[in-house]
Amino acid sequence: MPETASRKGLGPGGYLEREGSLARVPHAFRPGVAAAREQLLDVFGARLHSAYLYGSIPRGTARVGRSDLDLLVALRNEPSDADRRDARAFGEAVDKEFPQIDGVGTLLFSRARLLSELERYDLGWFVACLCTPLLGDDLAEHLPRYRPDSLLARETNGDLFLHLPRWRERIAAAEDSDEARRPLVRFMSRHLVRTGLTLVMPRWQGWTSDLREMADVFGAYYPARAARMRAAAVHGYEPVGDLAVLHTYVDDLGPWLAEEYARVHGVKAPRPGVR
Template sequence: MSLSVINPKQPFQPEFEPLIREVLACLKGGLGANLHSVYVYGSVARKSAIAGKSNLDLVVVTKSSFENNRATILNTIKWRAQQGHPQVQGVSIRTALVSEVANLDSIFTWGFMLKHCCVCVYGESLGDCFGDYVPSWEIAKHWNMDVEGWISVYRSKISQASSVKEQVAAQIVIAKKLLRASYSLVMYRDKRWFDDPVECGEVFLKYHPEKQLEIERLGILLAGRAIPKRSVLGLMDGFGSWLVKQYQKTEFRIG
């Protein structure tokens, strides 16, 4: 059974369309003929973004490197969003070269992302270069086998956070990662794909109902509530360690 794709014809939520147009104008003006294609992913792509809370997440693909003006272009986009678009928390931009994306080595990374997690908003979609994907352990491990590293990095960020705002921002990121990694652990059994972290947690519980409390607590972190650091770290240490071990076991069993 092939995995579903995001409907490219479904319009974006009206709150976010002006910013997308402005970003595209900035990219076309700054990159010119070097710009190959632009993609929106995340909650804005899924049309489930929350005004004032969500980010605009983008992938920018170019024909050749643009290191000479990369910082200027990306910082200008982020600054304009911050100044004139309070409907987003910020703009996150990932960049890649056409040669990196349209490559057999990128089947489970860029290929899967552009095919199933993105909507092309400019240029020729490279997602069309890849065939249909089916649920597999290969996809799951390519996207979430790094969960142990994420836990380590965000444990430090939360421990060292000097403000509630900084801590909450880190909590939200690691909660998303842990919820998505939870579902990816069972994706090869469930035969579907979810990118929304809440859905990921809900479906994961069908296979691991004993983790109800941990998933509920991750939902609290995702909602942006300020939680005592020791409680957040305890959840990351306990559930995170369990998740890492499950990935290791599954990889050993499936290969």
């Protein structure tokens, strides 16, 4: 397996490094990030423990007018319905104010859940390695360091089999138009490509958030599925509204990937209330 030109996201000792930083935020997005930071304090006040950026903006790869602003907010208590409404209103306001941002997504979790034993190798890893501190005390200080091993693979994406029935329901319920299907194609493409990477991550011994590199790494280990995964990576950046693409995901690539994942890494630990 040839090495890529990158360090594969690893630091000393073979631990995964945090991939983003505020210093990498492109200049065009800095006013939006600053406004989000200020407004999060106004919206959540003392309820807010900490907030983080993730995605292309803190990685420095965001495209003006094409990239969204992704945030994770840790609250001191479990998020309420009112908190979720406030987060949606906040996101809509920031999105409207800054045209260089194409949507704002805010994940809400309690501090306790993010630091829980059950989430240590899923949401905990996400905070420690894929999120960039924006406000408050960094929860990564209370989390372990992570290696690209089978435990991490299992706990991050070992539940694809649970998603597929819901995806089929979403496809069936979607409006019959290209415009309505493009967000589904984008979301499912990205999910499948990332799952493909984590399937082979312990063998490759690395991490990347670039969808095309993810697909290439996966394809080196599963050449018979490489073309499908590379096509999904393209659709993750430039989604189409083709219903046939969605059916390919839930009837072919997705079921195969879920079965292979369970065979190689096992199934993710069940979450309460999730079937």
